[in-house]
Amino acid sequence: MIIKATAIPIAIFPYSSTSHIVHWLTRQNGKISTIIKGATRPKNRFLGEYELFSTTELLFFATPNKTLFTAKECSMLQSRNAFRTNWRAMQSASYITALFSKTTPEDAPHPELFSLYEELLDLAENHGQAPQFIPWAELHFSEAHGHAPNLGNCVLCSTRHDLRFCASQGGVVCGSCSKARKLPALGSPPDVLAILRAWQQSSTPAPVINTALTAKQRTEINAILSTFMHTHFNLNPHHRTAALHAA
Numbered sequence: 001m002i003i004k005a006t007a008i009p010i011a012i013f014p015y016s017s018t019s020h021i022v023h024w025l026t027r028q029n030g031k032i033s034t035i036i037k038g039a040t041r042p043k044n045r046f047l048g049e050y051e052l053f054s055t056t057e058l059l060f061f062a063t064p065n066k067t068l069f070t071a072k073e074c075s076m077l078q079s080r081n082a083f084r085t086n087w088r089a090m091q092s093a094s095y096i097t098a099l100f101s102k103t104t105p106e107d108a109p110h111p112e113l114f115s116l117y118e119e120l121l122d123l124a125e126n127h128g129q130a131p132q133f134i135p136w137a138e139l140h141f142s143e144a145h146g147h148a149p150n151l152g153n154c155v156l157c158s159t160r161h162d163l164r165f166c167a168s169q170g171g172v173v174c175g176s177c178s179k180a181r182k183l184p185a186l187g188s189p190p191d192v193l194a195i196l197r198a199w200q201q202s203s204t205p206a207p208v209i210n211t212a213l214t215a216k217q218r219t220e221i222n223a224i225l226s227t228f229m230h231t232h233f234n235l236n237p238h239h240r241t242a243a244l245h246a247a
């Protein structure tokens with residue numbers, strides 16, 4: 001059976017002397033893998049039709065009970081060229097790809113998340129070089145997964161005073177709750193929480209990347225989101241660090 005899918009390569013590996021194995025995130029079929037035969041031959045029909053971070057229409061032969069399919073045709077739908085020249089934006093795209101790759105199971109279509117992946121890649125082309133972009137993208141990614149951090153009031157007693165961030169509780173807790181339950185918490189001054197709340201509510205990164213941050217605020221925001229993403233999505237912090245150091 002031949003299946004047509006809207007697909008973005010999340011990893012491309014050489015295979016034999018002339019082929020590629022491509023792991024894709026697709027709108028209709030979740031995460032799949034295909035072999036692309038002859039991919040490295042000059043003038044092959046796949047040339048320029050698939051690329052990391054770009055959207056392709058993929059036709060593949062789906063064989064039941066197999067995990068590696070054979071690609072029949074690829075046709076580039078949207079090439080995101082900024083990532084070829086803007087290395088910092090490319091690092092953000094790479095981190096966003098790791099987020100979606102890690103959280104999408106094999107063979108489980110999730111069209112809404114695929115749309116968010118495309119949207120974040122589009123935005124990363126223009127804004128991905130800004131250090132505020134990744135925290136903003138993480139807040140929106142978490143929201144789409146139903147894990148938006150609660151940044152308004154203590155998740156245990158609802159007070160709005162003396163708050164700190166506790167990743168395992170999914171948001172902020174107050175000093176007394178944190179002490180009473182011996183919860184590990186990160187210092188979260190009111191200015192940092194106010195910035196994060198505003199970012200959480202901003203549906204586009206444009207105002208976010210214009211937020212001027214002190215070095216201290218930047219460090220605190222990154223500590224909060226790094227711990228949060230690691231706790232809730234079990235992400236290797238290495239990807240995040242690489243993307244932020246590039247920024």
Ligand SMILES: [Zn+2]
Nearest residue numbers: 154157174177
């Ligand atoms: Zn409390």
